[in-house]
Amino acid sequence: MSSGGADRVRPGRPEDVPASYLDSTGRADLLAGGVRMIPVETPAGTFRVWTKRVGNNPRVKLLLLHGGPGFTHETFEACDGWLPAAGVEYYYYDQLGSYYSDQPDRPELWELPRFVDEVEQVRRALGLGKESFFLLGQSWGGILALEYALRHQEHLKGLVISNMMSSIPAYNAYARDVLAPRMEPAALAEIRRLEAEGRTDDPRYMELLGPHYYERHVLRISRDGWPEPLVRSFRHMNPKVYVPMQGPSELGASGKLERWDRSADLGTIRVPTLVLGAAHDTMDPEHLRWMAGAVARGRYHHCPEGSHLAIYDDQERYFDGLIRFLRDVDDGVF
Numbered sequence: 540m541s542s543g544g545a546d547r548v549r550p551g552r553p554e555d556v557p558a559s560y561l562d563s564t565g566r567a568d569l570l571a572g573g574v575r576m577i578p579v580e581t582p583a584g585t586f587r588v589w590t591k592r593v594g595n596n597p598r599v600k601l602l603l604l605h606g607g608p609g610f611t612h613e614t615f616e617a618c619d620g621w622l623p624a625a626g627v628e629y630y631y632y633d634q635l636g637s638y639y640s641d642q643p644d645r646p647e648l649w650e651l652p653r654f655v656d657e658v659e660q661v662r663r664a665l666g667l668g669k670e671s672f673f674l675l676g677q678s679w680g681g682i683l684a685l686e687y688a689l690r691h692q693e694h695l696k697g698l699v700i701s702n703m704m705s706s707i708p709a710y711n712a713y714a715r716d717v718l719a720p721r722m723e724p725a726a727l728a729e730i731r732r733l734e735a736e737g738r739t740d741d742p743r744y745m746e747l748l749g750p751h752y753y754e755r756h757v758l759r760i761s762r763d764g765w766p767e768p769l770v771r772s773f774r775h776m777n778p779k780v781y782v783p784m785q786g787p788s789e790l791g792a793s794g795k796l797e798r799w800d801r802s803a804d805l806g807t808i809r810v811p812t813l814v815l816g817a818a819h820d821t822m823d824p825e826h827l828r829w830m831a832g833a834v835a836r837g838r839y840h841h842c843p844e845g846s847h848l849a850i851y852d853d854q855e856r857y858f859d860g861l862i863r864f865l866r867d868v869d870d871g872v873f
Contacts, residue, residue, distance in 0.1 A: 540637040556626050568592055570597040577664045579635060579657050581648055588632065588661060589639035593619070596628040598869050600671040602662070603631055605772075606678030607778030608649070611638045614677070615770035618852050621858040623625050627865060628671075632661060634683075638775035641766040649780050650795070656684045659694075668694060673865060675699035678847065679785070685801055686809075692810050697868045699861065702847050704822045705830050706800040712790040713823040718756060719790060726751045730790065739787040748789055756821045766851055805833035812837045812871045817845030817853060836873065838864060 545556045573592040578585050579837045591612075601622070605616045612631035622629050633639040635648065636656055662672065673696055681703025688698050719727055724746050733744045751764050759767060786793030803804025812834045816827035824841065831839035840860030845853030867873040 540671065543710065549745065556624060560596065560623070560626055560628075562595060566592070566595075567693060567759040574693070575664070576585065577661055579660050580590075581645075581657075583643060583645045583654060584830070586635055586643055588635050588639040588641070588657065590633075590635075590661065590665065591631040592665075593629040593631070594623055594626070596626055598671050599627050599673065599865050600665075600667050601627055601629040601673045601675055601865070602608075602665070602667060603629060604658070604674065604676035604680030604683050605632070605634065605637070606680050606775065607637070607781055608654070608679045608683075608784050609636055609777035610636065610679075611772045611775050613768045613772035613775065614756065614848070615850070617766070617854060619719075621854075623860070625862045625865070627862070636777050636780040638777065642779075644779065646779070646783060647785050651682070651686060651784075654683055655690055658683060658687050659691055660696060661841075669696055671696055673697040673699065673868075675701060675861070676703065676841075677701040677850070678703055678806055679796075682796065686806050688810065688812075689801065689804055690809060692803065695810045697864065697873075698808065698810050698812045699815065700812065700830065702820055702822055702827075702849065704818065704826045705802045705805060705833075706799055706826075707792050707796050709802070709826060710822060713826070714791040714821065717823070718752075718821065721755075722751050734788050734790075735869075737787070739789075752789065756819055756846050759819060759844075759846045759852045767873065769848070769851065801810060802830075802833070805830060808834040809836065810868040811868045813860065813863075814839050815842070815860060816840070817847070819844075819846040820849070821847045838873070840864070 559745040575590050575704040577590055579588050586736045605612050605614055612633050615631060620627060636642050674684050674687060684698060685700060688695060692748050716811055730747050733741055754761060765865060784785045784794045814827050816824040818824060828839045831837035842853035842856045843848040849857045
């Protein structure tokens with residue numbers, strides 16, 4: 540199945556949302572306005588992760604897995620402009636090591652299987668089950684969501700993979716063979732030199748990446764005009780989580796995730812799945828389209844004006860595809 544944005548679903552009007560959506564009577568998180576600090580058991584002890592619920596919908600509950608790793612839920616704050624009017628109950632969540640959650644200085648915790656186990660503990664604590672539980676992961680969150688589905692899909696009503704390929708080697712090849720050659724040669728050479736010298740923390744590195752990479756493939760808006768929630772998320776990024784897993788380079792991955800590849804396993808995912816991609820993404824949109832066909836019940840939704848953060852730079856199309864998917868699955872017409 541494919542969706543390109545024709546006959547778009549409008550998010551609805553506030554007056555269309557039932558009163559029950561705003562009624563949190565009896566909810567355990569009422570006192571804190573939807574916020575809960577959830578204890579998570581790890582090999583290094585018990586820590587707490589931050590979550591926040593918005594809205595009430597017994598049939599559509601969406602847990603958001605942010606990118607990074609080591610970034611924050613703040614990247615998703617664009618959801619506030621779209622999902623309440625569509626009646627979606629959704630949960631912000633800072634993974635362990637991220638700004639609003641505990642940040643233990645324990646390098647052994649930054650492993651993919653442990654993060655998957657964390658998501659399962661969060662799911663149980665929030666009371667999310669197959670009758671209502673949708674999982675959306677963006678970028679690194681897409682890796683985490685895919686791994687969760689491969690291990691625990693019996694709990695899912697639907698899965699959304701946003702702006703993430705199913706293979707890091709394929710992503711690295713796309714960055715090397717397609718994206719890098721499009722950059723100005725002198726800028727690329729200097730970026731590569733700084734990486735080779737281990738100077739990715741040099742201000743010059745980001746000074747080069749801004750106009751030559753970020754503003755073309757991460758968010759197609761001048762960096763001085765980036766949305767404030769996104770600026771906050773970048774400011775709050777934890778490099779002690781990000782660098783060991785992603786690696787120091789922004790032109791591909793070289794950390795613990797370097798060999799991650801689940802392409803051969805996609806066919807075992809049987810739950811309804813939406814793959815969101817964009818024309819200018821750091822991720823190959825053709826690979827993302829292929830992923831939607833490789834799962835048992837998939838749909839691809841393309842954002843022709845978007846990049847890695849199409850949730851901002853092709854926002855209406857992005858949420859049109861997401862809301863349509865949630866409604867179609869819930870209505871049993873997917």
